[in-house]
Amino acid sequence: MKDGQKTLYSAVQPTNNLTIGNYIGAIKNWVSLQDDYNCYFAIANMHAITVRQNPAELRQKTLSLLALYIACGVDPEKCVLYVQSHVPEHAELCWVLNTFTYVGEMERMTQFKDKSARHADNINMGLMDYPVLMAADILLYQADIVPVGLDQRQHLEISRDIAQRFNNVYTPTFTVPEGLYMKVGAKINDLLNPDKKMSKSAENPNGSIFLSDDKDTVIRKFKRAVTDSGSEIKYDPENKPGVSNLLSIYSVFTGKTVAEAEKDFTGKGYGDFKLAVGEAVADKLVPLQAEQAKLLADKEYLNGVLLSGAETAHKTAARTLSKVYKKIGFYQI
Numbered sequence: 109m110k111d112g113q114k115t116l117y118s119a120v121q122p123t124n125n126l127t128i129g130n131y132i133g134a135i136k137n138w139v140s141l142q143d144d145y146n147c148y149f150a151i152a153n154m155h156a157i158t159v160r161q162n163p164a165e166l167r168q169k170t171l172s173l174l175a176l177y178i179a180c181g182v183d184p185e186k187c188v189l190y191v192q193s194h195v196p197e198h199a200e201l202c203w204v205l206n207t208f209t210y211v212g213e214m215e216r217m218t219q220f221k222d223k224s225a226r227h228a229d230n231i232n233m234g235l236m237d238y239p240v241l242m243a244a245d246i247l248l249y250q251a252d253i254v255p256v257g258l259d260q261r262q263h264l265e266i267s268r269d270i271a272q273r274f275n276n277v278y279t280p281t282f283t284v285p286e287g288l289y290m291k292v293g294a295k296i297n298d299l300l301n302p303d304k305k306m307s308k309s310a311e312n313p314n315g316s317i318f319l320s321d322d323k324d325t326v327i328r329k330f331k332r333a334v335t336d337s338g339s340e341i342k343y344d345p346e347n348k349p350g351v352s353n354l355l356s357i358y359s360v361f362t363g364k365t366v367a368e369a370e371k372d373f374t375g376k377g378y379g380d381f382k383l384a385v386g387e388a389v390a391d392k393l394v395p396l397q398a399e400q401a402k403l404l405a406d407k408e409y410l411n412g413v414l415l416s417g418a419e420t421a422h423k424t425a426a427r428t429l430s431k432v433y434k435k436i437g438f439y440q441i
């Protein structure tokens with residue numbers, strides 16, 4: 109822990125396979141921020157069970173996500189990496205915050221509406237309560253900033269509202285967190301449906317590039333990516349959503365600006381362009397997969413990271429929860 113630094117919090121659910129959207133919108137940014145903040149990165153398995161999971165798979169994906177965080181460059185020596193369910197204060201604070209959240213607010217959440225439609229046979233209370241648990245995650249650590257993709261903006265706003273509401277009823281208790289959205293890549297879109305976000309759980313897996321895809325699959329998916337009418341390779345999300353999405357991906361994976369990326373392709377056709385994007389992505393994914401596999405072979409090391417992460421996280425979380433319990437009048441012994 110670094111004294112005097114602000115606190116940063118983020119998490120990903122250990123569900124399905126992660127896409128390059130998750131990587132670009134979330135994990136990649138964590139790496140560049142980890143030296144400047146006190147960072148907590150969780151594996152949100154409690155959020156994951158809001159839709160039905162296979163238990164063996166959930167267990168395996170938890171470890172595999174940790175290995176991925178580390179393979180991407182998130183350093184367990186600098187950051188607190190832990191599993192959400194290992195720190196019981198998340199559920200405990202969530203309960204208190206539920207009493208500061210209105211049913212109507214939760215019913216209006218876009219993700220709740222989307223997921224209710226997709227899982228109509230299982231619209232459970234947890235699905236509705238998802239944003240409150242997320243607020244509990246963030247507020248327990250008094251996080252100043254929360255780097256996430258744009259799809260999480262609404263959840264972040266509600267976390268801020270809940271924090272402010274509590275602070276106003278009692279005395280300042282929670283830091284009111286700020287969302288951090290990157291300029292390029294805050295929303296990577298589906299390759300076949302460039303108006304929709306690329307998602308882990310998309311119906312057609314050909315529109316998503318999974319971090320576990322091999323080189324041939326990556327190239328094949330990019331070859332089939334939907335481009336736009338005309339032939340110019342230019343960043344114009346309004347009129348050329350397909351091409352602009354590919355340019356964003358290329359720019360993030362090569363470290364070039366979007367303007368530099370455009371220049372690389374002046375005079376070139378869509379075929380060459382799509383191949384180059386595919387190659388840039390595959391070149392980064394192959395070593396990442398090798399590193400993840402190497403880490404996964406050392407379960408003892410990974411368990412050690414989680415054990416020490418849970419211990420550190422629990423200390424901070426317990427301090428906040430105790431403050432909250434005192435303010436609301438819970439008798440403490």
Ligand code: ATP
Binds near residue numbers: 123131258260307310
């Ligand atoms: P699902 O589609 O299964 O609900 P998801 O792909 O949205 O899941 P999460 O675990 O919910 O994945 O999100 C992890 C992080 O990745 C969040 O910070 C989220 O904002 C970010 N993210 C997800 N998809 C994208 C995307 N297409 N572009 C940019 N960021 C994204």
Ligand code: LTN
Binds near residue numbers: 118119152
């Ligand atoms: N709901 C988030 C994952 C998540 C999260 C958090 C992100 C759970 N808790 C706290 C930031 C802060 C998602 O990305 N789907």
